[in-house]
Amino acid sequence: MEPKTIFVQFKCKLGRAYEVAARLVDEIENTPQVYSTSGEYDLIARFHLDPDQDPGLFVTETLQRIDGVAETYTIIGFNAFTPRG
Numbered sequence: 001m002e003p004k005t006i007f008v009q010f011k012c013k014l015g016r017a018y019e020v021a022a023r024l025v026d027e028i029e030n031t032p033q034v035y036s037t038s039g040e041y042d043l044i045a046r047f048h049l050d051p052d053q054d055p056g057l058f059v060t061e062t063l064q065r066i067d068g069v070a071e072t073y074t075i076i077g078f079n080a081f082t083p084r085g
Contacts, residue, residue: 001051002051003030003048003049003050003051004048004049004050004051004053004055004076004077005046005047005048005049005076005077005080006046006047006049006055006058006059006074006075006076006077007044007045007046007047007074007075007077008044008045008047008059008063008072008073008074008075009037009040009041009043009044009072009073009074009075010041010042010043010044010045010063010069010070010071010072011040011041011042011069011070011071011072012042012043012068012069012070013068013069013070016067016068017036017042017043017068018036019068020042020043020066020068020069021034021036021043023066023067023068024043024045024063024066027066028047028062028063030047030048030049031045031046031047032046032047032048033045033046041073055074055076059072059074
């Protein structure tokens with residue numbers, strides 16, 4: 001089975017976005033990419049979860065407990081499209 005892909009946007013406490021980003025990439029095992037963003041959210045990260053891993057528990061018990069995280073918004077990816085050929 002393929003891993004589940006989720007994207008999580010983070011609102012961080014003021015002045016904490018770079019600290020949160022560093023903790024995501026250094027401390028969370030399955031974090032391949034974190035980007036700082038403009039707009040309503042400060043960061044977006046992509047995570048690959050094991051097929052049997054619960055995304056809701058991962059977000060609430062792992063990501064939302066990171067010091068400096070104020071709010072999250074989760075998007076579950078269904079299909080990845082890549083160039084053919």
